[in-house]
Amino acid sequence: MSRVVPPPVPRPASLAPLVAAALLTATAAQALEPGSELVGCEQADTRVVLSASAHLDPSCVWTRGVEIVASGVTLDCQGARIAAPDRRYGILVTAPADVALSNVTVRNCEVEGFLNDLRITREGFQDLAEGAEYEHAFSNILVEDSAFLGSRGVGVFVDGYVTGVTIRRSTIAGSGSAGIYLEAGSKDNVVEDNLILHNGYVENGPDGQLFELGGLFVWFWGTGREGLAIDGSRSNLVRGNFLSGNAAGGIFLYKNCGEFVNERPERWWPRRYGADGNLIERNTFFGERIGVWIASRMGENTAPMDCSDPPYLPGVVLDYARDNTLRENVLRDVTFGVRVEDDGAVVEDNEFSGDDPAQQAIVVGTRSRTEALGAPVDGTAITGNRASLAGVRNPYRWIHGHENTTFVGNESAGRVVGLCEGVPPPMGPWVFVVAYEVVVDPESPPTGPPPEPPPLEPLPPCPLACAAAATAETPRLRISRLHTEPGDDRLSFRGRVLLAAPFAPPLDPVATGVGIAIEDAAGGRVLDVAVPGGAFDPVTRTGWKVDAKGGRFTYVDESASPQAGIGRVAIEDRSHEVPGLVEFRVKGRRGTYPVDPALLPLTALLVLDPPTAETGQCAAASFPGPTGRCRATQKAISCR
Numbered sequence: 001m002s003r004v005v006p007p008p009v010p011r012p013a014s015l016a017p018l019v020a021a022a023l024l025t026a027t028a029a030q031a032l033e034p035g036s037e038l039v040g041c042e043q044a045d046t047r048v049v050l051s052a053s054a055h056l057d058p059s060c061v062w063t064r065g066v067e068i069v070a071s072g073v074t075l076d077c078q079g080a081r082i083a084a085p086d087r088r089y090g091i092l093v094t095a096p097a098d099v100a101l102s103n104v105t106v107r108n109c110e111v112e113g114f115l116n117d118l119r120i121t122r123e124g125f126q127d128l129a130e131g132a133e134y135e136h137a138f139s140n141i142l143v144e145d146s147a148f149l150g151s152r153g154v155g156v157f158v159d160g161y162v163t164g165v166t167i168r169r170s171t172i173a174g175s176g177s178a179g180i181y182l183e184a185g186s187k188d189n190v191v192e193d194n195l196i197l198h199n200g201y202v203e204n205g206p207d208g209q210l211f212e213l214g215g216l217f218v219w220f221w222g223t224g225r226e227g228l229a230i231d232g233s234r235s236n237l238v239r240g241n242f243l244s245g246n247a248a249g250g251i252f253l254y255k256n257c258g259e260f261v262n263e264r265p266e267r268w269w270p271r272r273y274g275a276d277g278n279l280i281e282r283n284t285f286f287g288e289r290i291g292v293w294i295a296s297r298m299g300e301n302t303a304p305m306d307c308s309d310p311p312y313l314p315g316v317v318l319d320y321a322r323d324n325t326l327r328e329n330v331l332r333d334v335t336f337g338v339r340v341e342d343d344g345a346v347v348e349d350n351e352f353s354g355d356d357p358a359q360q361a362i363v364v365g366t367r368s369r370t371e372a373l374g375a376p377v378d379g380t381a382i383t384g385n386r387a388s389l390a391g392v393r394n395p396y397r398w399i400h401g402h403e404n405t406t407f408v409g410n411e412s413a414g415r416v417v418g419l420c421e422g423v424p425p426p427m428g429p430w431v432f433v434v435a436y437e438v439v440v441d442p443e444s445p446p447t448g449p450p451p452e453p454p455p456l457e458p459l460p461p462c463p464l465a466c467a468a469a470a471t472a473e474t475p476r477l478r479i480s481r482l483h484t485e486p487g488d489d490r491l492s493f494r495g496r497v498l499l500a501a502p503f504a505p506p507l508d509p510v511a512t513g514v515g516i517a518i519e520d521a522a523g524g525r526v527l528d529v530a531v532p533g534g535a536f537d538p539v540t541r542t543g544w545k546v547d548a549k550g551g552r553f554t555y556v557d558e559s560a561s562p563q564a565g566i567g568r569v570a571i572e573d574r575s576h577e578v579p580g581l582v583e584f585r586v587k588g589r590r591g592t593y594p595v596d597p598a599l600l601p602l603t604a605l606l607v608l609d610p611p612t613a614e615t616g617q618c619a620a621a622s623f624p625g626p627t628g629r630c631r632a633t634q635k636a637i638s639c640r
Contacts, residue, residue, distance in 0.1 A: 002619050003259075004100055004623060006137060006159075008635070009385055011316075011589055013125070013442045014361030017622075020628075026213075026546060027103075027260045028441070029249050029349070030076070030107065030108075030145075030323075030446045031345040032055055033053040033054060033055075033074040033076065033211045034078055034252070035052070035056055035104075036053040036055050036074065036076065037052065037053070037054045037055075038054070038056075038057060039054050039055070039056050040057050041057045041059060041253070043158050044057075044060040044061065044062045044063060044064075044502075044515070045063050045064060046162065046543065047064040047065060047066075047067060048062070048064070048065070049066075049067045049069060050066060050067065050068050050070070050071070050073050050075060050601075051068075051069055051070035051073065051182055051586050052072075052073060053072070053073055053075070053076075053283050054073075054074075054075060054076075054081070055073040055076040055077070056075075056076070056077045056080040057076055057080065057175045058077065058078045058079045058080040058482070059082075059243060060080070061081050061082075061083055061301070062080060062081065062082040062083070062554075062611075063084045063087075063484075064084065064085070064087065064092045065082060065087055065088075065089050065091060065092065065114065066090075066091050066092070067076075067089070067091075067092045067093075067094065068091070068092070068093045068106070068565075069094060070092070070095075070101075070106055071100070071102045071103050071104065072102075072103045072104075072107040072376065073103075073104050073106070073587060074104070074107070074160070075091070075106045075107070075109070076105075076107050076108055077107070077108045077109035077110070077146070077540060078108055078110055079110065080108075080109065080110070080111075080408065081110045081111075081112065082109060082110065082111045082112070082117075082424075082628075083110075083111070083112040083463040083526065084113055084114060084438050085113045085152075087113075087114050087115070088114060088115045088116065089114055089115065089116050089117075089118075089119050090111035090114040090116070090117040090148075090151075091106055091109065091117070091118045091119075092118075092120075092121070093106070093118075093119070093121070094119075094120075094121050094122070094179035095121040095122060095123065095138075096122070096124060096281075096528045097122040097123055097124040097125045097127070097136065098124075098136050098159075098184070099136055100136040100137060100138065100139070100140040101138045101141070102138065102140050102141075102164070103140050103415045104140070104141045104142070104143070104371070105140075105141075105142045105143045105147060105533065106118070106141075106142070106143045106144070106146065107142075107143075107145050108126065108145050108146060109146040109147070109416065110146065110147045110149070110292070111146070111147070111148050111149070112147075112148075112149040112150045113150050114150065114152065114495045115150055115151065115152050115153045115396065116151055116153055116154050116155070116156070116157045117148035117149070117151045117156065117175075118143065118148055118156045119156075119159065119160060120141060120158050120162050120165055121159035121160075121162065122136075122137070122138065122158075122160070122161055124164060124572065125159060125160045125162075125185070126160065126269035127163045127258070127269075128161060130270075130272055131624075132322035133164060133185055134161065135568075136266040137163045138162050138163050138164050138165065138632060139163065139164035140164055141162075141164055141166070141167075142166050142168075143165070143167045143168070143170060143562055144157070144166075144167075144168050144169050144170065145168075145169050145170065145438065146170045146171075146303055147171040147172075147173075147316065148171070148172045148173075148175075149171070149173050149174050150173075150174040150590060151173070151174055151175045151176060151177075151348075152202070153175070153177045153203065153404045154175060154177045154178050154179075154180070154181040154229075155172040155173075155174075155175035155177075155178070155179045155180060156170075156172055156179070156180045156181070157181045157183070158180070158181065158182050158186050158189055158233075159183045159186065160181060160183045160184055160185045160186060160269070160583045161185040161286070161540055162186045162189070162414045163187055163189065163482075164188055164189065165184065165186075165189040165190070166189070166190040166191075166192070166195060167180065167189075167190070167191050167192075168190070168191075168192045169192075169193045169194065169514075170195075170487070171194065171195040171197065171414070172194060172195070172196050172197075172199065172227075173195065173196070173197040173198055173301075174197075174198055174199065174201065174396060174454065175199040175200065175225075175317035175353050176201070176202030176203055177198070177199070177200060177202065177203040177204075177225045177354065178195050178199060178225045178227065178229040178455070178549040179196045179197075179199035179200070179226075179227045179228060179315075180194075180196065180198055180227065180228045180229070181228075181229045181231065182228075182230050182231060182233035182236060183231055183232070183233065184231050184232030184233065184255070184256050184271040184272070185233070185271070185272065185273055185574060186233045186234075186236075186237065187233060187234040187235045187273075187373050188234075188235050188236065188429045189233070189236045189237075189240045189450065190236070190239070191228065191236065191237070191239075191241060191478060192237065192238070192239045192240045192241065192391075193239075193240040193241065194226060194241045194242070195241070195242050196242070196243045196244075196246065196250075197227075197243070197244050197245055197246070197456075198244070198245040198246065199225065199226075199227050199246045199589070200224040200226060200227070200246050200247035200248055200594070201227030202224075203222075203223050203224070203225050204220075204223060204224060204432035204433075205222050205224040205225075205247060206222065206223075206224060206247070206434065206449065207209060207221075208220065208221045208222075208296060208445065208446065208450070209222065210255055210267070210439070210442055210445055211304055212312075213303070213304055214534065216438050216439070217439050217440075218436050218437070218438055218439070219436065219437050219438075219439050219445045219446050219450070220430075220432075220434070220435065220437075221295050221433070221435045221436070221438040222432045222433055222435045222512045223247060223248040223428070223432050223433070223434055224245075224246075224247025224248045224432075225247055225248050225432075226246055226247075226248045226249045226251065226290075226293075226380065227243045227246035227249070227250050227251065227288075228241075228243070228250065228251045228252075229252055229254075230251065230252065230253040230254070230275045230278060230321075231254060231255065231256050231275065231313050232254075232255040232256055232272075232273050232275055232320070232483075233272050233273075233275055233278070234273055234276050234277050234278065234518075235276075235277045235278065235359065236278045236279070237279050237281075238251065238276075238278065238279070238283065238305040239279075239281050239283065239451045240282050240283065240524045241283045241514070242252050242284045242285070242286070242514050243283065243285050243288060243289070244286040244287050244288065245286075245287055246288060248289065248290065248432075249286045249288050249289050249290030249291065249292075249299045249300060250283075250285045250290065250291060250292060250334075250402070251280060251291070251293070252290075252292075252293045252296040252325060253275035253278065253292075253293065253294050253295065253321040254275055254293075254295060254296045254297045254298075254319050254320075254321055255273070255274045255275060255297075255319055255320040255321065255410050256271045257271075257297065257302050257305060257307035257308070257317045257319075257364065258270065258305045258307050258308030258309050258633075259302075259305040259306060259307060259308075259310040259459070260305065260376050260590050261306055261307065261308035261439065262306050262308045263526065265442065268308065270308075271285065273320075274297075274319075274320025274321055274322060274342075275285070275320065275321040275324070275341065276320065276321065276322045276323050276324070277322075277324065278324045278325070279324075279325050279327075280292060280324065280325065280326045280327075281325070281326070281327045281328050281329065281448065281550070282327075282328045282329065283328065283329045283330075284329070284330045284331075284332070285331045285334050285337075286332050286333060286334050287332075287334070287381065288334045288335075289334070289335050289336065290332075290335065290336045290339060291329070291331045291337045291338055292326055292329070292335070292337075292338050292339070293338075293339040293341075294321045294326075294338075294339065294340045294341060294342055294345050295319040295340075295341035296319070296321075296339070296340035296341070296367065297317075297319045297322070297431055298318070298319035298321075298341035298342060298366045298368070298369060299312075299316070299341060299367045299368045299404075299427070299596060300316070300427075300428075300430070300431035301315035301316055301364050301429065301430045301431060302315060302316070302317060302430070302431050303315030303430060304414060304430050304431075304504075305431065308501045311411075312368075313368055313638075314363060314498035315614050316372075316478075316550070318340065318369065319324070319342065320342065320547045321341075321342045322344045322345075323343075323345070323349075324344075324346070325345070325346040325347075325437065326346070326348070326349065326376050326573040327336060327346070327347075327348045327349050328348075328349045328350065329350045330350070330351045330353075330358060331350065331351065331352045331353075331361075332352075332353050332354060332624070333353075333354045333355070333356070333359075333572070333619065334352070334354065334359070335356065335359055335360075336359075336360050336363055336425050336455070337350070337352045337359070337360065337361045337362060337395075338350070338360075338361070338363070339363045339425070340363070340364045340365075340377060341365070341366035341369075341377060341379055342360070342366075342377065343378040343379050343380075344378075344379045344380075344450040345379075345380050345381070346380075346383075347362055347380070347381070347385065347386065348375065348382070348383045348384050348385065349384045349385075349389070349422045349618055350385045351385070351386050352387040352388070352389060352395060352470075353387070353388045353389065354388075355389075355390045356389070356390070356456075357389070357390060357391030357392055357458035357459065358455070358457060358458050358459065359389045359392060359398055359459075359573075360392075360395055360396075360422060360423075360459060361381060361387045361392075361395035361396055361412075362385065362395070362397070363397050363398075363399060363422055363425065364377055364380050364382070364397070364398045364399070364405065364419075365370070365377055365398050365400040365402055365424075366400060366401035367399070367424065367427075369398045369402040369507065370401050372614065373402065373413065376400060376401035376402050376403050377401075377402050377403070377405075377490045378402075378403045378404050378517045379403070379404045379405075379407070380404075380405045381405075381406040381411065382406065382407045382408075382410060382413075382419065383407075383408045383409055383410070384398065384408075384409045384410065385405065385410045386410075386411045386412075387410075387411065387412045387413070388412070388413055388414075389412070390459060392412070392458075392609055392610065393412055393417065393461065393462075393611070394412060394420055394459070394461070394462045394612070395412055395421070395459070396410055396416050396418075396419045396420075397411075397419070397420060397421065397422025397459070397604075398419060398420070398421055398604070399421065399423070399424045399480055399549040400424070400458040400503065406602065407419040408633035414505070414611070414614055415505055415612040415615075416614040417612065417614055418462065418465070418467055418611075418613075418614045419463075420462035420463060420465075420566050420611070420612060421458060421463075422459065424462065425456070426453070426456075433540075434450050434453075435450040435451050438578075449480040452611055461530060461611055462527060462606050462611040462612055463528070463611065464515040464516075464517045464530065464605060464610060464611050464612075465605075465611065465612045465613070466585045466605055466612070466613045466620055467612055467613055467614045467616070467618075468609060468613070468614075468616045468618075469613065469614060469618040469620035470497050470498060470579035470618065470619055470620070471497070471619075471620060471621075472495040472497050472604075472606070472620060472621035473495060473497065474495055474496060474617075475493075475494070475495035475604065475621035475623075475639075475640070476492070476493070476494050476638075476639070476640050477492070477493045477496060477518070477602060477604055477621065477623070477630075477638070477639040477640070478490075478491070478492045478493075478597055478636060478637070479491055479593045479637050480635060480636035481635065481636070481637060482595065482632050482634070482635055482636060483636070486592040486594070487590060487591075487592055488590055489588070489590075489591045489592055489593045490584065490588060490589055490591070491565065491566075491588030491591060491593055492517070492585075492586070492587060492588075492591075493518070493584075493585075493586040493604055493606070493621075494583075494584060494585040494586065495583075495584060495606075495619065495621055496571050496579045496580075496581060496582065496583045496584070497582050497584070497606075498578065498580050498581055498582075499580045499581075499582060499608075499616065499617055500580060500616055501575060501579035501580030501619070502580075503573075503580070504578070504615065505609070505615065507553070507571065507573055507582070507608060507617070508553065509531075509533065509544055509571055509608070510534065510544040510553065511533050511548060511570075512533050512569065512594065512609060513530055513531050513534075513610055514528050514530075514531050514534040514555075514569060514606065514607060514608055514610060515529070515605070515607035515610035515611055516531065516566065516569075516586055516604075516605070516606055516607070517604065517605040517607070518593070518602055518603070518604045518605075519550075519603050519604075520595065520596060520599035520600070520602055521599045521600060521601060522599050522601070523622075523634070526594060526595055526602065527564060527568055527588075527591075527593055528564075529563060529564035530540060530610055530611065531563070531566055531569055532563075532577065532579075535545060536556065537556055540559060541556070541557070541558035541559060542556065542557045542558065542559055543555070543556070549575035551574075551575075551576075552570070552571070552572045552573070553570070553571045553575040554568070554571075555568065555569040556568055556570070561590075562588075562589070562590065562591075563589020564588070564591055565588040565589055565590050565592070566586065566587070566591070567587055567588065567589050567590075568585070568587040569584070569585070569586050570583075570585040571584050571608065572581075572584070582608070582619075583626055584606050584619065595632075595637050597637065600630045600632060600637070601622070601623040601624065601629070601630045602623060602630055602639050603620070603621065603622045604620075604638070605619070605620055605621075606618065606621075616640070625638040
């Protein structure tokens with residue numbers, strides 16, 4: 001059996017283009033640190049341990065790595081290459097957990113092929129008592145103008161309870177796992193102006209791996225890992241980076257669930273903090289499956305990870321990534337731009353663009369927590385975002401419910417639009433898993449790529465609604481021929497409405513179409529139709545006509561089967577009489593408009609800025625009273 005989700009962006013065939021990209025981050029040579037000592041090529045095959053500033057001879061390849069063990073040390077590789085296919089750390093910055101480390105700089109290095117090309121760690125941090133984790137903090141650890149390529153695991157690893165690290169103007173590419181990893185408990189770090197490219201294709205990757213679950217051997221194909229993992233790491237600044245082609249996505253924020261507490265107890269340690277209070281700004285994401293995912297494990301089944309956090313559903317634990325801010329980022333050709341699954345997120349002034357009608361700019365909501373605990377995502381602020389996604393009028397969506405969401409001033413294709421229900425992104429059976437098969441013989445696993453998933457469907461339109469409707473004046477609504485067979489009903493709806501003037505945006509039914517909805521007293525929709533835009537086509541005899549003065553728009557559908565029976569809509573701008581005054585008429589024929597006379601009065605909407613009229617360009621007609629000003633006969637219902 002198998003379940004599938006869309007595959008990641010294909011990885012490059014070699015590291016050659018990534019090495020070329022790394023050169024883009026190079027800056028003019030900097031002067032060596034005063035007192036820096038040259039480390040010559042006679043030490044290239046030995047582990048170099050530094051307690052004072054040094055620079056490497058760039059004419060040789062350094063195969064055993066460099067270790068920095070004291071404060072006040074600058075390592076300037078001068079472009080030297082540090083490379084090995086079977087060593088743990090290319091560059092290790094380390095001190096015991098009870099020793100503070102500060103003023104360390106690593107620059108101008110090219111590191112390739114280690115388990116971690118760079119790791120910054122406090123020895124024994126796993127045993128630090130709660131409340132005492134930062135008593136001997138790291139500070140002013142600077143990594144700059146370097147390239148970390150083709151690591152077997154994480155490229156750049158900032159370990160637990162490490163603080164004060166800045167990684168800037170570097171390339172992190174081709175890592176087997178996440179490009180950069182900010183481990184649980186780390187905080188107050190800066191990741192800025194880096195290239196983070198094509199990482200994460202080995203760990204849980206698409207080539208497939210074997211694991212045992214409940215006595216069964218399971219072969220799975222995975223999503224791979226993200227460019228930047230923020231795992232229970234807080235108050236970090238991520239700014240000005242370029243992320244592209246990473247296996248699972250760009251930046252994921254989450255809390256480790258206490259993985260492998262029973263299977264690997266010697267490596268387990270408590271994760272106390274969520275991925276809270278991070279600022280992610282002015283980054284560029286290109287071609288990612290997911291741009292930024294807040295609380296990326298909130299709804300995922302983590303059963304194979306053997307978590308110590310208590311599950312509230314089989315295999316599902318709470319994730320923690322609160323009060324994060326995403327602002328002024330650019331996301332291009334990203335399938336799911338921003339996903340929000342925990343509380344207090346601020347998503348503001350970001351730009352989304354792309355050519356796929358299945359793309360979504362922002363998705364707010366989480367499944368399991370909402371359904372099982374009655375706790376939907378709360379307190380999200382979405383303001384001032386701009387989107388231009390081909391064929392997607394409303395790219396801002398919620399799923400599984402939401403609470404206390406602020407949604408103001410968000411645009412799509414230059415028009416202010418609303419937030420409406422969307423389509424949940426595809427989800428695998430377990431975290432990281434795209435597809436799986438139970439195997440009888442673990443020595444003979446499946447071969448080849450995972451099953452092809454179906455393509456994502458284009459986003460469905462939002463339901464017609466009015467965010468702030470103006471009241472229709474002197475409305476008239478009549479539905480007739482109710483005594484005959486369905487399919488020959490007739491509809492007439494007309495009135496006038498006073499909108500805010502001048503119109504912003506201008507009235508343009510040819511571009512936007514209009515929406516028409518009629519509801520009964522129980523909220524059932526008698527009619528719900530989006531009349532499309534488009535100029536009149538003399539071949540199909542359908543579309544909009546505009547008079548010479550541009551103030552009267554008339555939609556006609558003279559085909560044999562008009563949509564919902566709507567054959568004519570007239571919108572007339574009469575602002576020359578009264579600023580903002582619009583008259584409208586809707587005619588339906590050969591329609592089906594089921595009305596129960598027991599469910600009067602009716603109400604009606606004409607949405608001039610469909611589907612949700614955030615601009616207020618919408619007319620709401622009501623007919624109040626016990627049955628309203630609506631009269632019912634066997635043949636017709638008339639409201640006025």
